[in-house]
Structures are given as C-alpha cells and as structure tokens.
Amino acid sequence: MQLRFVGCGDAFGSGGRLNTCLHVTGERVNFLIDCGASTLPALKRLGIARENIDLILITHFHGDHFAGLPFLLLDAQFSRRTRPLVIAGPEGIEMRLTQVMEALFENSSKTKQRFELSIVALSPQETRNFGAVKVTPFPVVHGDSGGPFLAYRVEAEGRVIAYSADTEWTETLIPLARDADLFIAEAYTYDKAVKNHLSLKTLETHLAEINPKRLILTHMSDDMLGRLDALSHTAASDGMMIEI
Ligand SMILES: [Zn+2]
Ligand SMILES: [Zn+2]
Numbered sequence: 001m002q003l004r005f006v007g008c009g010d011a012f013g014s015g016g017r018l019n020t021c022l023h024v025t026g027e028r029v030n031f032l033i034d035c036g037a038s039t040l041p042a043l044k045r046l047g048i049a050r051e052n053i054d055l056i057l058i059t060h061f062h063g064d065h066f067a068g069l070p071f072l073l074l075d076a077q078f079s080r081r082t083r084p085l086v087i088a089g090p091e092g093i094e095m096r097l098t099q100v101m102e103a104l105f106e107n108s109s110k111t112k113q114r115f116e117l118s119i120v121a122l123s124p125q126e127t128r129n130f131g132a133v134k135v136t137p138f139p140v141v142h143g144d145s146g147g148p149f150l151a152y153r154v155e156a157e158g159r160v161i162a163y164s165a166d167t168e169w170t171e172t173l174i175p176l177a178r179d180a181d182l183f184i185a186e187a188y189t190y191d192k193a194v195k196n197h198l199s200l201k202t203l204e205t206h207l208a209e210i211n212p213k214r215l216i217l218t219h220m221s222d223d224m225l226g227r228l229d230a231l232s233h234t235a236a237s238d239g240m241m242i243e244i
Contacts, residue, residue: 012221018042056088057154061093066100
C-alpha cells in the first residue's frame with residue numbers, strides 16, 4: 001500500500017502547506033482521509049485520478065479537513081463520474097455537508113448526482129467495513145465547535161494506519177495507534193501547550209506505550225516547522241509518498 005500526503009498543513013497555511021488530505025492506495029483500496037479546502041487543486045497537481053477514489057473518511061468539520069468536499073463533488077459531477085462514492089464521518093455529516101455545499105455553491109446540495117453517493121455517519125468504537133477497508137473511529141478532544149471529533153484506525157491489505165486527526169492529548173490515542181504500522185500524529189507545537197492541539201513533547205511522553213512501527217508528524221504550526229531540521233522524527237510534507 002502507498003500513502004501520499006496530498007496536504008499536511010494546518011488551518012492557516014503555515015509554511016505554505018496545503019490543508020489536510022491523505023490518499024491511500026493499494027491493490028484493492030483507494031481512499032482519502034480528510035478533504036480540506038485545498039484538496040481538489042492538490043489532487044490535480046499530483047495527477048491523482050479522482051474518479052478512482054471509492055471512500056472519503058472525514059475526521060471533523062473544520063474547513064481544513066472538510067471544506068474540500070463541495071469542490072470534489074461538483075468536479076465529480078462535471079467530469080461525469082460514474083463510480084459510486086462513500087463519504088463517512090462523524091454524526092451529523094449529512095447536515096454539515098448540505099450546509100457547506102449551500103454556503104459555497106448555492107443550490108448545489110439539491111443536484112442529483114449521476115453517480116451513487118452514500119453519506120455514512122460513524123460512531124466512536126464501532127468498526128465498519130467499506131470494501132476492503134476496515135475503519136475503527138476513536139473519539140478525540142478538539143474543542144467545542146466543528147465536532148464530533150474522530151481519529152481513525154484503518155486496517156487494509158494486512159496493514160494498520162492510525163491517524164490522530166486534530167486533538168489535544170487523550171488516552172484514546174493509545175488504543176488508536178498501538179502497534180500500528182504507521183501512526184500519523186498531529187504535532188502542532190513543539191512543547192508549548194495549546195488548547196485543543198497536541199505538542200510533540202506531550203506525544204513523546206506516550207510513544208513507548210503506543211509503540212507504533214513508524215511515526216510521521218503532521219499538521220504543524222510555524223513553531224514546529226522552524227525546528228524540522230533538528231527533529232529526530234519524520235515529518236510529513238505535501239506530496240510525500242510512503243510505502244506501508
Ligand atoms: Zn486542522
Ligand atoms: Zn480542527
């Protein structure tokens with residue numbers, strides 16, 4: 001399997017980085033995790049075929065993880081997509097998607113897609129299978145608006161990918177990512193405590209217990225981006241592709 005960081009930035013374009021979107025492909029899977037506002041141009045820049053994506057998992061409803069969907073759905077319609085598409089995310093996703101479609105492109109939520117579109121609400125700790133992708137959501141802690149907030153443990157093709165989403169430290173990150181082949185973790189700041197977000201220093205105090213086989217840091221603020229050369233961990237960059 002391959003995972004590509006289509007975008008790994010925060011909400012404010014720190015370091016000129018694009019909003020969060022991860023693209024996972026394998027022999028039997030092709031899906032996105034998160035779809036931030038900049039996702040469509042980022043996918044096009046990387047030459048990623050949108051029509052082959054079967055599933056989009058959304059962690060929460062902040063614009064840097066969610067606001068790319070109206071652009072993607074309109075693009076799918078205009079490019080005459082025929083393949084079914086599943087969009088899955090926290091409770092309330094159907095209403096939130098309608099709202100963001102209407103806010104950005106009036107009446108667009110009323111258009112009947114040429115392709116089969118399924119919107120699926122996920123609940124914490126309830127594992128769901130989407131084709132060959134097994135998804136277990138874990139509740140995380142990220143403030144009062146834009147939730148519910150889910151992190152995902154995804155199993156596919158014999159590998160486990162865990163993604164923290166945006167969160168402050170919470171004990172659910174341990175079962176989320178324990179022994180995972182790849183743990184993609186937010187490291188918003190280096191050691192500064194910021195409400196609703198995770199610092200690298202806090203994450204490090206729990207890494208032994210989580211024991212991921214591989215760790216990649218993402219969603220970094222300018223504070224972290226200024227320290228990349230001195231870090232002993234791998235940090236994501238836009239367009240970066242890894243084998244899992
Ligand atoms: Zn974010
Ligand atoms: Zn967020």
